[in-house]
Amino acid sequence: MAAPLRERDVKLALVVDDSAMQCKVLSVLLKEEGYRVFTANDGARGVAMYIKYSPDLVLMDINMPIMNGYEAARKIKSLSQANSLCPLIFITSMDSDKAFIESIDAGGDGILVRPFSPAVFKAKIKSIQRISDLYAQVKTLQQEQQNDAELAEQLMSGVIESRNFGIDRIGIIKKAAELFSGDIQLTALAPNGDVNAMLGDFTGHGLRSSIGAIPLAETFRTMTKKGFSLFEIITQINHQLYDLLPTDLFLGAGFASISSHDGSVYLFNAGLPDVYLFSDKGVIKHKTSSSHPPLGVLPKLLPDSKLTVVGIEETDRVVLISDGIVEARNEQGEMFDFDRFEESVKQGILEKNVSGVVLQSVDDFCQKMPQEDDISLIDIPCGGWEQAIVTNQGVENFSAQQLNDISLSAESAWHWQLTLSGSRLAAINPIPMAMSQINEIEGNAEHWQSLYTILTELFVNALDHGVLGLSSELKGSAEGFSQYYLERERRLKNLIDGSVELQISHYPFPNGGRIIIKIKDSGQGFDIKKYFQNNAEKSDEASMLSGRGIVLVEQLCDSLDFQGNGNIVEVSYVWTI
Amino acid sequence: MSVNKKVSDDNRKVEISVTGRFDFSLHQHFRDSYTNSKDKNVEFILNLSETTYMDSSALGMILLLKDHAESCSGKVVINKPSESVNKILEIAQFHRLLTIVK
Numbered sequence: 001m002a003a004p005l006r007e008r009d010v011k012l013a014l015v016v017d018d019s020a021m022q023c024k025v026l027s028v029l030l031k032e033e034g035y036r037v038f039t040a041n042d043g044a045r046g047v048a049m050y051i052k053y054s055p056d057l058v059l060m061d062i063n064m065p066i067m068n069g070y071e072a073a074r075k076i077k078s079l080s081q082a083n084s085l086c087p088l089i090f091i092t093s094m095d096s097d098k099a100f101i102e103s104i105d106a107g108g109d110g111i112l113v114r115p116f117s118p119a120v121f122k123a124k125i126k127s128i129q130r131i132s133d134l135y136a137q138v139k140t141l142q143q144e145q146q147n148d149a150e151l152a153e154q155l156m157s158g159v160i161e162s163r164n165f166g167i168d169r170i171g172i173i174k175k176a177a178e179l180f181s182g183d184i185q186l187t188a189l190a191p192n193g194d195v196n197a198m199l200g201d202f203t204g205h206g207l208r209s210s211i212g213a214i215p216l217a218e219t220f221r222t223m224t225k226k227g228f229s230l231f232e233i234i235t236q237i238n239h240q241l242y243d244l245l246p247t248d249l250f251l252g253a254g255f256a257s258i259s260s261h262d263g264s265v266y267l268f269n270a271g272l273p274d275v276y277l278f279s280d281k282g283v284i285k286h287k288t289s290s291s292h293p294p295l296g297v298l299p300k301l302l303p304d305s306k307l308t309v310v311g312i313e314e315t316d317r318v319v320l321i322s323d324g325i326v327e328a329r330n331e332q333g334e335m336f337d338f339d340r341f342e343e344s345v346k347q348g349i350l351e352k353n354v355s356g357v358v359l360q361s362v363d364d365f366c367q368k369m370p371q372e373d374d375i376s377l378i379d380i381p382c383g384g385w386e387q388a389i390v391t392n393q394g395v396e397n398f399s400a401q402q403l404n405d406i407s408l409s410a411e412s413a414w415h416w417q418l419t420l421s422g423s424r425l426a427a428i429n430p431i432p433m434a435m436s437q438i439n440e441i442e443g444n445a446e447h448w449q450s451l452y453t454i455l456t457e458l459f460v461n462a463l464d465h466g467v468l469g470l471s472s473e474l475k476g477s478a479e480g481f482s483q484y485y486l487e488r489e490r491r492l493k494n495l496i497d498g499s500v501e502l503q504i505s506h507y508p509f510p511n512g513g514r515i516i517i518k519i520k521d522s523g524q525g526f527d528i529k530k531y532f533q534n535n536a537e538k539s540d541e542a543s544m545l546s547g548r549g550i551v552l553v554e555q556l557c558d559s560l561d562f563q564g565n566g567n568i569v570e571v572s573y574v575w576t577i
Numbered sequence: 578m579s580v581n582k583k584v585s586d587d588n589r590k591v592e593i594s595v596t597g598r599f600d601f602s603l604h605q606h607f608r609d610s611y612t613n614s615k616d617k618n619v620e621f622i623l624n625l626s627e628t629t630y631m632d633s634s635a636l637g638m639i640l641l642l643k644d645h646a647e648s649c650s651g652k653v654v655i656n657k658p659s660e661s662v663n664k665i666l667e668i669a670q671f672h673r674l675l676t677i678v679k
Contacts, residue, residue, distance in 0.1 A: 203633045247644050248637025252669070271669045293670045294633075297640060302673060323668075373632075 011129075012055040015039045016046030016072060017091070018064040026059055026091070029121055043067025047075045050086075057129070058088040060108070062099065070106040077107030085109075085135040087128045149207060153180055156210060160217050165189045170197070171355035171379035173325075175371065182209035183322050183374040186217055188224035191435065191452030193261065195385050196224045196233070199320035199378050200253040200295075201272060212245055212296070226432045227452050230257040230266050231307055234295070238270075241296030250296035254288075254320040258312070260385045261552055264481070265318055266307040270295050273323055273338075280315035282346030306489065311481045314383025319345055319354065324373035328362050336365050345379075354379040412505040413513075414441055421499030421522075425467065426492045430502055431455050442506070442513070447575050450556045451515065457549040458519045458569055459500065464488060466523030466567055467498040498522045512576035518568065525565025580606040588616055592656075593642075594624040599662070601634040608638075611645055619651040626657035631665050643675055654678060 013035040015026045023039040030037050038053055040046040044067040050058065058076060062069035073088055080086050090103040093114040103111045109131070112124050161167075161174070164187045172185050182202040189195060198220055202209035219240055223233045234255055241251055252271030259265070269275050271294035277286040288308045292301065321341070328336040340361065348357030358377060416437050418430050435452055464470045468491045474484040503518040554560050557571040578597030584590070593610045595603065611621060621642060625631070643653045655677045658666055666677060 201633070203637045248634070248641050250637065250640075252633065273668065290668045290670055293674055294636075297674065 010034070010036050011057065012053055013037050013057040013059065014046065014049055014053065014055040015059045016041075016043065016049075016064070016069070017059075017061040018042060019061070022061065022091075026121075029118055030057075030059075030125070033122060033125055043069060043072030043075075046072045047079075050076050051079065054086070056086060056132070057125070058086060060088055060090050062090055062092045062094065062103070070102060073103075073106040073108055085132050087132045089124065089128060149180065152207065152210075156180070156213060159214055160184060160186065163217075163221065166195060166385075169381055169384065171353075171377070173355045173359050173375060173377040175359070175375040177324070177371050177374050180207050180210045181374045181376070183324070183376040184210075184213045184216065185376060185378050186220045187378070187380070188221050190224050190257075191227045191449045192259075192456050193385055193449070193453065195258045195260075195380065196220070196230060197256045197258075197318070197320065197378050197380050198253055199272065199322060199376060200251045201322040201324075201374070201376075202251050203249050203294075209249070212241055212249065212251060215240060215244060216251070227435055227456070228432050229429055230255055230268065232429060234268055234270075235301055238295040238301050239299070242299050245296050250294040252290075252294040252322070256318045256320065256380065257307075258318065258380060258382055258385065260314070260383055262549075263311055265310050265312050265382060267310065267318075268292070268305075268307050273321055273326055276319040276342075276345070277310055277312065278317045278319060278345060278349055279313070280317075280349065282349040284342065285316065286310050309482060309485045312382040316382040317349060317354065318380045318382060320378045322374060322376045324375040325358070325362060325377060327373060328366050328375065329369060329372070330366050331369055336362055340365065348379075412516075413508045414506050416504045417502065419499055419501040422496055425463070425498060425500055426495040430500075431459060434502060434504060438504070438506075438515075451573055451575075454553050454556050454571060454573060455517060457553045458517065458571065459502065461549060462500045462519050462521035462523070462569070466521030466525070467495070467500060468492065469523060512574065515573045515575070516570065517573065518570045520564070520568045523567050525567035528562045528566045578603060580610050582610045584614075589618070590620050590622060592622040592624055594627060596627040597629055599625070599628045599631040599635040601632070604634070604638060608641070611642055615649055617650050619646065619649060621646050621651060621653045622656050623653060624656045625662050626659055628659055628662045631662045633669075636665070636669050636671070639671070640674075652676070
């Protein structure tokens with residue numbers, strides 16, 4: 001930290017001249033200009049006086065005993081603090097180019113050649129003081145700017161990094177080229193246990209490039225928390241940045257949403273280097289290249305935009321990077337590039353420290369070369385997130401009799417219902433609406449996480465298998481997996497009739513309540529008897545006729561019933577404080 | 578690095594060439610090269626064949642040029658981007674925003 005600038009009412013001047021007579025004359029003139037004056041009769045004493053008084057102006061003779069003016073000037077200039085300009089003027093009768101040049105070389109800010117009139121002397125002092133004031137002003141502004149930047153940086157890291165989810169398991173590299181990073185890394189947990197991550201790279205560096213970071217982080221977190229799908233979040237972020245930022249400021253961004261229980265990851269890349277999926281051996285299983293211009297460039301996402309869905313193993317890792325890593329250069333001007341990057345990730349996976357190994361490799365490669373761009377990476381394990389979902393323990397605290405009483409206690413405290421059909425059904429995700437309804441009436445609580453999962457799974461089932469008539473058997477193989485999603489998309493686009501009806505009723509009781517969810521779809525339903533037979537025969541979960549989703553819902557609820565032709569499902573969820 | 582501008586005889590085409598590194602330091606020069614062209618229906622040809630490197634602020638500058646061109650009912654065509662520049666345009670998917678002639 002630089003020392004604060006001096007503020008004082010009276011300006012101090014130091015006159016260094018071996019002639020007492022000259023000292024006297026200059027002192028009188030300076031006093032007339034409002035200075036307090038100290039004098040010294042040789043260079044060495046001049047330096048000592050300078051240290052003692054730290055004056056605002058120094059007048060220096062050149063030819064003096066013990067230490068001449070040039071030497072004294074050099075000493076003084078080396079002593080003066082970087083953030084204050086104490087102007088030093090040489091006073092001499094040597095009217096030569098050489099004297100002039102040497103004076104400036106020695107650090108002098110000006111030279112005044114005798115003889116001069118008092119008026120000329122005063123004018124010279126004024127002009128030099130003007131420069132000095134300007135210098136002080138610039139330094140003050142610079143200092144203020146630095147303080148602001150530091151404050152903003154603190155604020156930013158407080159808002160952004162401190163609130164990221166799962167930082168004990170998600171590896172992050174964040175090495176800014178300047179105080180302010182144009183790169184941003186966000187992670188958040190969705191109510192159903194999915195982990196969302198985003199790595200963004202704003203145009204340019206520094207404060208200018210960071211202004212979008214706070215609204216971006218808020219949107220990403222809030223929408224993830226409320227249970228919006230990754231695509232909805234990206235759509236909103238794009239729209240928001242387009243509104244907020246000037247034309248030449250935008251965000252290259254990569255997104256990943258890891259769904260452990262679904263065994264898949266959703267990826268989107270808008271203007272970043274490839275997003276990677278690595279196996280536990282460090283083998284590249286998948287790369288998602290940029291398929292969209294950076295966010296904030298277009299008012300809406302391009303119509304053909306879509307997420308890439310890839311099946312994952314528990315031990316896989318998703319790695320997101322900005323171009324700073326691959327473009328980092330060494331002294332020979334060579335770039336770190338993708339080969340070295342991929343190799344270092346592989347090494348990192350084997351050593352179980354991806355961010356550490358990659359950062360070390362980049363550092364080793366670049367040696368002492370200054371960092372030109374922000375370097376950042378996010379490394380997310382694909383498995384081990386299930387425990388984030390709280391399974392429903394509520395029901396076990398009640399006896400069968402109690403539960404029975406509750407179900408009989410006639411009226412629900414509230415009932416909420418929504419029916420979506422046709423194109424609306426294809427475009428709207430009703431789950432965040434349902435959740436905000438519950439949050440508004442019953443308050444925000446951790447255990448709604450499970451409820452969110454139940455709602456999402458049941459709604460997706462009703463839509464995919466009921467209305468769209470997709471078979472989940474397709475998802476069994478890797479090719480089928482992507483085929484399933486392609487087909488789903490196609491059918492959604494062409495959806496004209498078909499509907500899903502959502503009903504939620506709440507029956508409160510002391511310290512908790514029972515929530516009944518009923519979802520009815522316009523589909524064919526399925527053979528309920530056969531389904532349960534099949535399930536009973538197959539103990540292996542993975543080979544069950546219905547997806548893993550229903551198993552999860554069964555675990556979370558205290559009852560699950562299919563009704564009608566199988567096109568109606570009703571579940572009961574009991575919660576307690 | 579430098580920015581050069583050539584205007585066709587009929588004033589309908591403005592060719593802007595960027596040589597060397599295309600980054601924020603060219604901001605002012607680049608802006609100056611087109612702000613005075615306010616005629617309607619002008620085609621701005623951005624020649625990037627001699628551009629060795631381009632960063633994200635350069636992408637931003639191209640978008641500003643596009644805004645300017647469109648405000649005068651004109652358009653922007655990127656001409657012959659060098660290999661390294663093309664890679665960056667590809668990552669940013671700029672071919673979906675304006676015409677790129679290889």
